[in-house]
Amino acid sequence: xxxLSEIISRNEDAIRAEWIRDMSMSVQRTDLISKxxxxxxxxxxxxxxxxxxxxxxxxxxxSAAWKVAREILQxxxxxxxxQGFSPREVATFVLSLKQPLFTAIxxxxxxxxxxxxxxxxxATELLESLALFTTEVYTVTREELISRQQQELLELSTxxxxxxxxxxxLPIIGTLDSxxxxxxxxxxxxxxxxxxxxxxxxxITGVPTVDTLVxxxxxxxxxxARLMGAECIISGVRPQIAQTIVHLGINLEDVITKAKLxxxxxxxxxxxxxxxxxxxxxxxxxxNAMLPGPINKREG
Amino acid sequence: xxxxxxxxxxSLLLITIQVDMHDKLAMQLQDDVTQRISDWGSTGVLIDxxxxxxxxxxxxRMLANIAGMSRVLGAETVVVGMQPAVAITLVELGxxxxxxxxxxxxxxxxELLYGAGAxxxxxxxxxxxxx
Numbered sequence: 001x002x003x004l005s006e007i008i009s010r011n012e013d014a015i016r017a018e019w020i021r022d023m024s025m026s027v028q029r030t031d032l033i034s035k036x037x038x039x040x041x042x043x044x045x046x047x048x049x050x051x052x053x054x055x056x057x058x059x060x061x062x063s064a065a066w067k068v069a070r071e072i073l074q075x076x077x078x079x080x081x082x083q084g085f086s087p088r089e090v091a092t093f094v095l096s097l098k099q100p101l102f103t104a105i106x107x108x109x110x111x112x113x114x115x116x117x118x119x120x121x122x123a124t125e126l127l128e129s130l131a132l133f134t135t136e137v138y139t140v141t142r143e144e145l146i147s148r149q150q151q152e153l154l155e156l157s158t159x160x161x162x163x164x165x166x167x168x169x170l171p172i173i174g175t176l177d178s179x180x181x182x183x184x185x186x187x188x189x190x191x192x193x194x195x196x197x198x199x200x201x202x203x204i205t206g207v208p209t210v211d212t213l214v215x216x217x218x219x220x221x222x223x224x225a226r227l228m229g230a231e232c233i234i235s236g237v238r239p240q241i242a243q244t245i246v247h248l249g250i251n252l253e254d255v256i257t258k259a260k261l262x263x264x265x266x267x268x269x270x271x272x273x274x275x276x277x278x279x280x281x282x283x284x285x286x287x288n289a290m291l292p293g294p295i296n297k298r299e300g
Numbered sequence: 301x302x303x304x305x306x307x308x309x310x311s312l313l314l315i316t317i318q319v320d321m322h323d324k325l326a327m328q329l330q331d332d333v334t335q336r337i338s339d340w341g342s343t344g345v346l347i348d349x350x351x352x353x354x355x356x357x358x359x360x361r362m363l364a365n366i367a368g369m370s371r372v373l374g375a376e377t378v379v380v381g382m383q384p385a386v387a388i389t390l391v392e393l394g395x396x397x398x399x400x401x402x403x404x405x406x407x408x409x410x411e412l413l414y415g416a417g418a419x420x421x422x423x424x425x426x427x428x429x430x431x
Binding site: 182185186189190192193196197198220223224225226227228229230 | 379380381382383384386387388390391392396397402403404405408409
């Protein structure tokens with residue numbers, strides 16, 4: 001069916017002009033895309049449609065003849081998904097081609113009613129499959145974007161910091177779910193190996209609630225670290241969380257827990273046989289009060 | 301026959317697992333370890349699994365078994381150098397190896413064993429603290 005391709009190529013300029021005008025009437029996003037760029041995209045797509053319509057399989061946009069058109073649409077759709085166009089605006093880009101195309105068909109095939117109907121039908125079918133394809137690409141791109149952001153968020157939120165030679169801290173911010181626990185666990189264990197650290201402090205100040213599931217995830221991480229030969233200390237247990245843990249009957253008996261990160265750090269220093277002393281003669285009671293607990297202070 | 305060597309180092313036994321474990325090898329190792337402990341009167345067993353990359357419940361149980369047997373014979377067991385992936389797998393399998401002591405490296409494991417059982421410490425010969 002090459003009628004369609006002939007009609008399009010004969011009226012290409014008129015169709016494009018009307019198309020762009022229609023589009024700018026329904027959706028105008030001059031903030032996201034420039035006029036010349038839009039014009040360029042329309043020109044490229046129309047040329048590709050003419051090439052595709054010349055083939056025998058007009059309606060089958062998955063065939064080889066439509067490869068160029070598909071690639072152009074893919075590029076347009078993906079770039080628009082990233083730019084922040086709404087799905088409606090992306091679909092409208094293709095669907096607004098309908099009216100100018102129908103106008104051209106009516107003008108060219110005015111003599112035969114039968115032929116007009118036939119051409120309109122194949123044009124409709126074609127544009128719909130192209131629009132569906134565009135929407136599909138749009139969705140896929142958005143999904144990729146979302147999953148990448150999720151991944152980035154995961155990495156952002158679980159840093160492992162080295163406090164001292166052989167002492168690591170892992171401040172957890174946000175709720176611990178299975179996926180996050182996996183990342184946290186892997187991060188921690190890799191760093192334990194890389195830095196040869198014997199003590200790891202897991203700080204849960206930023207964890208809003210601790211339920212049985214979160215506790216189970218924490219215990220898993222601690223057990224894995226223990227299997228490798230590192231000892232874990234939980235710190236940052238808030239009063240409410242301590243109450244919840246006891247009320248829920250969670251068994252944290254085998255785990256060392258401390259209220260503050262500084263307490264846990266002091267304990268880790270003590271366990272690794274270190275002590276913090278005040279420099280003799282140095283003024284400042286603040287440093288003296290910094291590490292409470294088992295650290296022996298030598299008064300200067 | 302393929303066999304995992306059990307080395308003697310003073311009062312310790314040193315075992316490095318570098319090949320894939322299978323039933324026969326594990327049984328043989330259990331035999332060897334228990335025999336050596338009673339022969340040489342070893343007080344500590346150090347198992348280095350740093351080159352073990354794949355682990356299953358069978359190997360997990362084997363490690364726990366060896367630790368249990370050694371304890372009965374009066375020797376402490378330390379497993380050293382477990383890879384992160386191996387540790388995660390064991391935890392997911394529900395095997396936390398409660399009776400086994402662990403250390404990050406062979407060096408740390410030795411320190412643990414010497415400190416625990418043999419009654420003397422590692423360190424430089426000229427270390428004044430040692431005298």
